[in-house]
């Protein structure tokens with residue numbers, strides 16, 4: 245299917261950590277024709293198996309969840325207070341629109357309210373805003389009205405804007421971390437259709453990465469992989485004001501191979517194999533500079549007796565904000581590398 249359409253559908257889906265149902269539905273619908281087995285486990289991971297000739301198990305992981313908010317209190321005037329799920333910078337939250345998902349599946353729009361500059365003091369304007377000071381305004385004038393709308397404590401929310409295409413090669417969406425990775429897995433499965441595989445490929449679309457790799461931990465335990473690769477949408481920081489040594493990855497330079505991050509030091513043998521694959525397939529690649537961020541591979545590699553694990557990422561600018569952007573050529577090159585890993589990992593790791 246068309247790549248941009250797939251990324252759009254995935255990025256627009258509501259999938260705050262713990263509430264990944266919509267994303268899971270989109271993915272199951274898409275991959276059904278390409279896999280032999282498809283199941284959802286207790287934590288909500290979607291585990292898809294594409295059988296191969298051997299029982300060597302290659303686990304691919306991409307997380308379905310996105311960082312979000314959760315309604316924590318409704319005041320008498322109908323304003324909602326919230327807590328965060330995942331790593332937000334509170335400075336970017338004011339003045340965003342928010343979408344709340346109610347228990348009945350209704351989506352309620354609101355705005356994260358701000359105090360107009362006319363009535364703020366200069367010294368207050370220079371201070372960073374704390375989450376505790378923020379609130380969502382859904383247009384209600386009382387607690388009762390909020391109740392009638394179906395909004396309750398514990399409902400998830402997310403600042404949300406629709407996906408957009410900036411030009412034929414650059415797209416912008418709210419949840420490219422890590423729907424980009426999910427889309428890589430979908431496209432890889434699609435590209436392997438009809439092909440006899442040497443290894444058994446098990447794709448885990450994980451829940452709860454943004455709150456601590458929760459889904460990946462239990463999925464890896466069940467899968468017992470021989471090799472695992474996490475696919476991420478990661479920190480593209482090639483923007484003004486950031487020195488090159490603090491730019492973990494750059495857009496337009498191809499998939500990023502992680503050497504080490506805060507959750508994992510990748511085995512050199514695996515890095516050499518990934519480089520060889522990219523070079524053989526004439527796929528551009530870059531390194532994700534150590535040691536920023538962490539991924540599901542951080543929990544996967546310490547599962548059971550230990551799992552040889554790596555990370556390959558699609559560079560995305562502005563992750564953990566209401567908008568992130570990626571380049572389609574980087575995405576396509578990541579799919580190419582993901583496909584080569586499936587086809588050649590056993591030979592390369594020998």
Ligand SMILES: [Zn+2]
Nearest residue numbers: 421422476477
């Ligand atoms: Zn991520």
